[in-house]
Amino acid sequence: MSAAAVFVALAAFGVGTGAAAGLLGIGGGILMVPFLTLALGLSQQTAEATSLVVVLPTAIVASLALRRRGVGDLGVALRFGVVGALGGAVGALLALALPGSTLRIVFAAFLALVGLRLVVDGVRA
Amino acid sequence: MTDRALRTTEAVGDRGTQRALDVQLVAIGVAGGLLSGLLGVGGGVVMVPLLVLWAGYGQRDAHAMSLGAIIPISVAGVLTFGVAGRVHWLDALALAVGAVAGARIGAGALARIDERVLKIAFGCFLVAVAATMGIRA
Numbered sequence: 001m002s003a004a005a006v007f008v009a010l011a012a013f014g015v016g017t018g019a020a021a022g023l024l025g026i027g028g029g030i031l032m033v034p035f036l037t038l039a040l041g042l043s044q045q046t047a048e049a050t051s052l053v054v055v056l057p058t059a060i061v062a063s064l065a066l067r068r069r070g071v072g073d074l075g076v077a078l079r080f081g082v083v084g085a086l087g088g089a090v091g092a093l094l095a096l097a098l099p100g101s102t103l104r105i106v107f108a109a110f111l112a113l114v115g116l117r118l119v120v121d122g123v124r125a
Numbered sequence: 126m127t128d129r130a131l132r133t134t135e136a137v138g139d140r141g142t143q144r145a146l147d148v149q150l151v152a153i154g155v156a157g158g159l160l161s162g163l164l165g166v167g168g169g170v171v172m173v174p175l176l177v178l179w180a181g182y183g184q185r186d187a188h189a190m191s192l193g194a195i196i197p198i199s200v201a202g203v204l205t206f207g208v209a210g211r212v213h214w215l216d217a218l219a220l221a222v223g224a225v226a227g228a229r230i231g232a233g234a235l236a237r238i239d240e241r242v243l244k245i246a247f248g249c250f251l252v253a254v255a256a257t258m259g260i261r262a
Contacts, residue, residue, distance in 0.1 A: 003215075006219070007215070007219040008219075010216060010219035010220050010223070011219050011220070011222045011223035012223055013220065013223065014219065014220040014221065014222060014223025014224040014225075014226075014227060015223040015224070015226055015227040015230075016223075016227060017220070017223075017224055017227065018223060018224030018225060018226060018227020018228040018229075018230070018231060019227035019228070019230045019231035019234070020227075020231060021169075021192075021224070021227070021228060021231060022192070022227065022228040022229070022230065022231020022232035022233075022234070022235060023188070023231040023232075023234050023235050023238070023243075024169070024173075024188065024231075024246075024247055024250060025169055025172075025173045025187060025188025025189065025190075025191040025192050025235070025247075026169030026170055026173070026191065026192075026195075027168070027169055027192075027195045027199060028224065030169075030170060030254060032220065034257075036213075036216065040216065042213060042216070045206075045211050046211050046212070046213055048206070048211075049202075049203075049206030049207070049209070049211035049212045049213075050211075050212050050213045050214075050216050050217045050220075051220075052199050052202040052203050052206060052212075053203055053206075053207070053212050053214070053217040053221070054217055054220040054221045054224050055195060055199045055202075056196065056199040056200060056203055057221050057224065057225050057228075058221070058224045058225065058227075058228045059192045059193070059195040059196045059199060059228075060196055061225050061228040061229060061232070062192045062228040062229075062231060062232040062235075063189070063192045063193045063196060063232075065228070065229055065232035065233065065236075066189040066192065066232050066235065066236060067189075069232075069236040071185055071186060071189040071235065071236050072185075072186045072187075072188075072189025072190045072192075072193065073186075073189075073190065073193075074189075074193045076150065076190070076193075077189070077190040077191070077192070077193025077194045077196075078193050078194070078196060078197060079150075080150040080151055080153065080154035080194055081154055081157075081158075081193060081194030081195065081196055081197040081198050082154075082197045083151050083154040083155055083158070084153075084154030084155055084156075084157045084158030084159075084161075084168060084172075084194055084197065084198045085158055085197045085198045085200065085201035086155070086158065086201075087154065087155035087156070087157070087158030087159040087161075087162070088158035088159065088161050088162035088168075088198055088201050088202060089158075089162060089201065089205070090158075090159060090162065091158060091159035091160060091161060091162025091163040091164075092162035092163070092205070093162075094159075094162070094163055095162060095163045095164070098163070103163060103164060104164065104258050104259075104261065105258075105259065107160065107164060107258065108254075108255040108256075108258040108259040109255070109259075110255075111170060111251045111252070111254055111255035111258070112251070112252055112255035112256070112259075114174040114178060114248075114251060115174075115247075115248045115249065115250070115251030115252035115254075115255060116248065116252060117174075117178065117248070118174065118177065118178075118184075118244050118245070118247055118248030118251065119244075119245050119248035119249060119252070120248075121244060121248075122241050122242075122243075122244035122245035122248060123245060125241045125244070
């Protein structure tokens with residue numbers, strides 16, 4: 001594929017991840033990182049770094065659109081996000097010291113449990 | 126929008142705007158950032174369920190709060206990785222051009238969607254992410 005075709009394909013994929021991110025309240029890295037590693041052959045680290053650069057404008061645009069509509073509270077969210085950024089630095093350091101596959105299994109189990117709980121809550125509501 | 130959806134939005138909206146930064150929200154921010162740094166995934170998949178199941182936010186407000194918190198978290202990540210020279214800038218630009226347009230569509234849908242449908246959809250999304258991670262681990 002030519003460079004221009006890759007650019008267009010990536011932009012089209014970006015529309016999908018951006019829409020999913022805005023709806024689901026996530027950054028979209030969980031969708032972009034596998035795509036960048038599998039489809040473009042980027043290394044895990046480069047894919048994560050590149051995805052973070054995309055997550056930032058996505059979250060800003062979605063947050064401003066939601067603030068206009070009165071959903072959530074951006075001021076409070078930004079403040080606990082700043083604390084979260086400090087947690088991120090600690091997490092990155094811990095990642096170097098802990099076994100990755102164990103972490104992933106524990107995290108996957110956590111997501112499966114809370115995901116099922118939300119589905120059950122939603123169906124019962 | 127249905128009457129029910131309107132009521133839900135107002136009810137949680139009130140709680141959202143009145144709430145100050147407390148220990149619970151700080152803990153959720155740290156959990157989101159920590160797992161983001163640990164596993165290289167966005168903090169959103171952690172923060173949204175904690176905001177709903179633990180902090181008692183409505184599903185819609187929790188998604189908006191998570192997006193807001195992701196802003197400073199990703200700034201820190203971009204600075205760290207950017208300084209390390211790991212970013213593929215052309216790919217990032219292409220994705221961002223699309224993602225910014227998509228984000229408006231997604232946020233518009235989030236503001237309108239029925240909360241119950243949103244909760245079920247997000248729950249299914251988490252289970253799918255868990256399954257994918259389980260297979261890769």
